Amino acid sequence: MLKISNLSKTYENGKKAVNNVSLEIESGEIFAFIGHNGAGKTTTIKCIVGLLDFEAGDIYINNYSIKDNPIECKRMIAYIPDNPDIYENLTGIQYLNFIADIYQIPKDERNKDIAKYSKMFEIEKNLGDLISSYSHGMKQKLVIISALIRHPKLFVLDEPFVGLDPKASYAVKEVMKAMCAEGTSIFFSTHVLEVAEKLCNKVAIIKNSEIIAQGTMEEVKGDKSLEDVFLELENDA
Helix, strand or coil: CEEEEEEEEECCCCCEEEEEEEEEECCCCEEEEECCCCCCHHHHHHHHCCCCCCCEEEEEECCEECCCCHHHHHHHEEEECCCCCCCCCCEHHHHHHHHHHHCCCCHHHHHHHHHHHHHHCCCHHHCCCEHHHCCHHHHHHHHHHHHHCCCCCEEEEECCCCCCCHHHHHHHHHHHHHHHHCCCEEEEECCCHHHHHHHCCEEEEEECCEEEEEEEHHHHHCCCCHHHHHHHHHHCC
16 A cells, blocks of 8 residues: 655755655554654655655555655545644634545535544534634644545554544544554554554654664564664664
8 A cells, every 4th residue: 555665855955854765554554653853754754645755766655656646646645744734714614624525525425424523532512613713632633534534545644642632542543443444554653652562563663764673563572562672773873
């Protein structure tokens, strides 16, 4: 479903943000992408979803190149950034319908999913309010719902649990499991290593723009915790 092949990205100031990164995610897998701040996680994610161009390598979504077929790829992707930046002059329901219109989701289908997920994330009573009145957590919930109603083939999340209350975090994890059972691939970055260890099939650790470990969760952590392995690799010269 997602294949990153020798990806490299350098910013205009000469900083190498991502250096020769390769990884692959199959349908139905949950893949954790972890690393320290500034390691290259968000840059990699923005390249995957088509927000950043890159000078070397390629990224394939269901065998389509994000460079050559950006629209086709973006139809299959739902992306949740770490800081939701949405149209605050709309109400919650207006925003959800706006997204549903862009992706040509039938009215009956979208209404069913909006009702389901707004109840799950406990914002159904706030959908008529302006987004400008929402807290950070409520905005995050709204963006998550806007992604879920699209039933993406690839779900990409950058620190999805930031700003969410415990009940909403649990709901996100349960939804992620259900989506994978239906064949959706999930790629997400997180600093919550205990969650990644329990939830994910595979993991990659990025340090100073390069992948230093990747594989199945069992292969990477062995008989240690993911946190212990991560800290050991981070402390290595």
